[in-house]
Structures are given as structure tokens and as C-alpha cells.
Amino acid sequence: MNHSLAELVRPHIGGVGHLLTSTSPVSSLPHGMMKLAPITTPGMPDRYLADHIYGFPVGHGWLMPACAAEAGQAAELRSLYDHELETARPHRYEALLEDEGIAVQLAVTAQAAIYRFVYPPGSSRVLSLGAPDGIAAEAAATEEAAVGGKLGGAPLFAALRFSERPLSVEPWSGAGKRGLLLRFGPAADGVLEVRVGLSQIDAEQARRNREREVAALTLEQAAAAAEAAWNDALGRISVRGGTAAQQSAYYTALYRSLLNMSDVTEEGRYYSGCDDAVHELPDDAFYIRDQMWDAYRCHHPLQLLLDPQRKEAMIRSYLRMYQQCGWLPQFPYPQGDLPIMTGNHAAAMIWDAYAKGLRGFDAELAYEAMRKNAMEVTMLPWVHGPLTELDRVYLEQGFFPALRPGEAETVPEVDGFERRQAVAVTLEHAYDDWCVAQMAQALGKEEDYRHFLERGQNYRHLYRPDIGFMAPRAADGSWIEPFDPKFGGGLGGRDYFSECNAWIYSFHVQHDIEGLIGLMGGPEAFEQRLDQLFQEPYDGAKYRFLGLFPDSTGLIGQYCQGNEPAFHIPYLYNYTRSPWKTQRRLRQIMDLWYHDHPLGLCGDEDNGALSSWYAFSAIGLYPICPGKPFYEIGSPLFEEIDIALPGGGTFRIAARGASARRKYIQSAMLNGEPLHVPRIAHDALAAGGELVLEMGERPNRAWGLGAPPS
Known part of the structure; x- marks a missing residue:
């Protein structure tokens, strides 16, 4: 490789949100535990617009350098900074704190980091070590310091070692924070370095992680090693062609797709928030930080394609968490499985892996977990717990019941803000149940297969042919009236949907597209409905629509990317x-x-989901239904794409003549044979070979009309 892919990455992409959250310029290893980004102006959600830095993370605490500071000022230390004097990359970060002319550099390893603060020569060197109230920050007149404790249920410990002893250590407190002000004497070169180890286990393990990973490294060596790790990970997809901006956007998307899940194994041990315990794991890795509602669609399939062995370890991590907490998690984080969103989508991730040939996990245990979530865990959004009376309606009648407009909630388990999301719950669980059915069939469990296959058809119970939309029903089976497919459901559509409306969710039947087409009146009517989706107006001011559906950004008509x-x-x-x-x-x-x-x-990055869509789509492929082992063919941005395969082979996509104008496929050849369908099997891709697409300015309306898969 004659250039660094890591240097093409621009972590500030997405630093200004279109409506909701923005991204952070994170420096980390691929799937690393140590993730660092500057702490910027509190209350400024668009991080790129913040013009002050308040510190740099050390576990639950932070470091902030200054030339002159008193204890009474420590809680509010900050400095102006300028993005033109900043460098943000996956493997390194640099900034100038303009108020006092202090340069900051950092580099990361898996569980450690090196900070370098360069003060003006001859100036006093002060370093504030801060933490929220309740988190211990400790230091003495030695080279060592520590920050640690539980915050929001998540334990995190940082062990610091300074490049020299402080002359004095002074405590400070205020504004819900506390910490220490460390003073160092002037230095001719102005340099002060801090090596930091991180642990979820305890302070001693944090110290061991630091000593193992960065004690013998310079900052430059750590940055070079991290850059090499990123170049290896990003290089698994090599693109040629397109514009420089498209290549930068592409590798930034791939970088965000590879940040999580995070390997939190520490010298053969790991902490799990599912049971608040430390476990031995000498010969494997344990992964957390996942958002299954966001990730099952394309984030996990992308990681499976690029690194199937790591994907198997992730699934094994899910199964360990199942054994620890009693259910298959959906949003596993350091503090445990968070009750966020809806669905049994870990079942989709597991079945997708099994369908694509992965066998490096206990399939029987996986099925046990998938089945238990489908049979014994509530479907209520944003809730952990056993079945409720609403779940029993789904199990008995095949749909999750909704309330009529203005009807008071009578089920105490329902979250007051997130509501029932009844249509979304039905549609998403119908897909998940289909995944459970496929796994049951693969393992020879025919009775379960038939049961869950029937449940996979539950989407049909919510299609209203008189209006042509998926719609809510009451527990007695009657349709909810009045019902507005565009605005119905309140904020985010949450009475009936999950952050979207019926225009989006009416297409949410990935596992039975042919069945959905039949419900909507056949291929021609289905195509017309798709056309209308992209042209359907807001029915009033755009701000009115976005005020009700703030997650529906990236709009084209009612479509929301x-x-x-x-x-x-x-x-x-x-x-x-x-x-x-x-x-x-x-x-x-x-x-x-x-x-x-x-x-x-254009929207919330959601732990890599938004970027994973682009990472797939820009190379002309997409897993439309995780669990069906094939990829739809789209329109590659790049003329040549090489996908490095685990066994050492390559799959090449050659989009001949691809450009902004030449976006239409004229013909396709797979390994020298004509391809008449707009999709390719996973096995064909994984075996290596070449897909050649001839691109043109006008569509070839006769290409791609072969029969869809069953």
C-alpha cells in the first residue's frame, strides 16, 4: 500500500447534526476499548460547532492543561481551539489550545493511550485531573494517579503515569465536579507526557494494561501502530475511482463501521454488566457496545463479510451475556443490556451468520436464546421483563394491540414516552420470528419451525387494503380510527411506529417481499407505491413534519435516509x-x-449503522434481508472495488465507466458468465471472483429482470 487509508478518514464528518445528534472525532483502534475525543462545550450537541475544549478523557474523568490556574478555577478550565489548527484521525489527534498556546497530541492503543502536552517553553505547567462527584480522583507527589468508580452503573478505571513528578498536588471541587490540580516546574521544551491505562475490572488492571501497552512506546510509535491497524482493517475494501471526496467519505464510513463492537477482554478476563461480575476468558474475546435495532440491518452483515472470525466471537459474547442475564441482549453496554428500542434482532444477527456458513458458536445454545426471547420476554419497546397482557395478544391473535386516539393507557409496563409502537412491534417481531423459524429448521426442530414460520406471517394482520398501508388494530381486532398514515401516532409515531410513519413501515417486510408485493396489488402497484413514497409531500411546512418526526431526516418525499x-x-x-x-x-x-x-x-450515526449503509451501497451491494444469504446489486460509486476475503482471496467488482452520469447498469457478468438478476449469493462472493458491470448514462430497462429468490 503506497498511501495511508487512515489518513483519508475525516472523523469530523457528521460533526454537525441535521436535526438530532452529531458524531465525535474518535481516535481508537478498530473495535478497541480505548476511545478518545476532546470534551467540548457542554450543551452544544453539534460538536464541530463548539469552539472550546474543556478537557481530554481519562476513563470517567478528564485532563485539562493550563499554564496558570488556581484551584478555584479548575472546575471551569477551558480553551478556545480552531479546527484549522487541529488534526483528527482514527489513530491520532492534535489540537492547539489557543488561550495559552498549549499543543495537545494523543495516540491510542487497545486499552491505553499517550497524551503529550507541549506548553510554551519556560512557562509553568499545570494539569487538572477532574471527575464528576462520586468518582474518585487520586494522586500524590509521585508519577502515578488514578481515576475510577461506577458512573451510570458502568465501572471504569484509569491509571495514569506522568513523565515526571508533580511539584505539588492541590484538591479542588465545585459545580458537581472534583479533582486535583497538579503543578510541574517549567521545562525547556515544555513537554509533559501522560500514559493512561483503562480497565472495566479495577485500578490494578488499568495499571497493568498501561504498562503492557504503552510503557515502552513513544507517542509516535503508538500512533504508527494504530495507523497500521487501521490501514489493515480499512484495506479489506479497496476502492479506485470516484472523487477524492467520495473516497474520503467512504473510508470514514468504513472507520465508523469498525469502531464497535468493542473488545473489552483484559488479559484473559472481562467485566460483564449483565451480572456485574468479572469472568475468566483465557482463549476468547468478549465484545460489547452494540445497538441491535440499528445494527442488524447492515452493520453486522458488513462486519461478517469483512471479518467472519471476529463476528463469531461477537456472537459468542452475546451467548455469554444470555447466560448471565437470562435473555438475549439487544443493546449491550458496559452497564449491561440497556432497554432501548424494540425487537428480538439478535436473532437476526445469529441466523444471518449461520445462514452464511459461520459455525464458530454453540448453535443449540443460540437457538435456545433466540426462542426464549421470542416466547418469554416482553415485546414492549424500551422495556425489560416478562410477558405482559399485550404480548399475549400477539401470541394469540398475531398482532400487538394499539390504543385508540385519546384512550388512556391501562398497562403499567408501557413506557410513558415510548408508548406501544404497536405496528412496528408486530412487523419487526414477525421478521425476527421468521429468523427463529429458519434456525429451528436448520437444527431439525420441525414443530418450532412451523410455529415460528406462521408467526413470521403476522405482518399480514396489519395490512389494510382499503388504504394500502400497514395500520394499527385494537385488542378486539378492529382497526384504529381515525388513522393518518403520515401523521398518526403522535411524536415519532410512537403510538404505532418506531420514529417513522406508515409510509416507511408499510415496506418493513424484508423476509417476505413477494408476499408484501402481493398484498399491495402486485408488482406494478408495488412499484407505483415506491414511486409515490419518494414524491409524497409533507402536507404543510417541512418544520411541522420534522417537529413530529425528528428522526426522519435525509428526506426525499416521505423516504428518510x-x-x-x-x-x-x-x-x-x-x-x-x-x-x-x-x-x-x-x-x-x-x-x-x-x-x-x-x-x-443526514441522521444519527447510531453506532455505525448510517455509515454501514453507505459502506455497502457505495460498492454496489446491500443485504436487503439479513438471514437470506445474498446481496442486492445497486450502483457502485467506484470503478474498481476489491474485497479482501479471509482465506486470502479477493472478490472484485468492476463498474466500468462508473461516474456521476454513468450510474445505470447496462449488463453484468459474474466470473465470465452473464448475470441477469440484480443480486449475488454470499457464497459466490465469499469464494472469490469478479463481478463486471458495464455502466451507462441511460437505464437498460431490460437488465435485471430475472426471477427473485424464493
């Missing part, structure tokens, strides 16, 4: 007589909503 339930929809044209419309819409979406600047992401 900024939220995950829409991700697969542009690829549905591949199931009509017009696959060229998939190609057209994908290029429109990528051209509009993915760029190499701070406004370059």
Missing part, C-alpha cells in the same frame, strides 16, 4: 420490473446525503 427502517427500501425496486430505479435512487441518496464535511451525515 436518516433512520434505519428505511435503509432497505430503495433496493425494493429490484423486485419490480424496474431495477434501474434502485440504481437511480441510490445515487440520488448518496449524492445528497453523504459528504466529506461536517454536514456529511
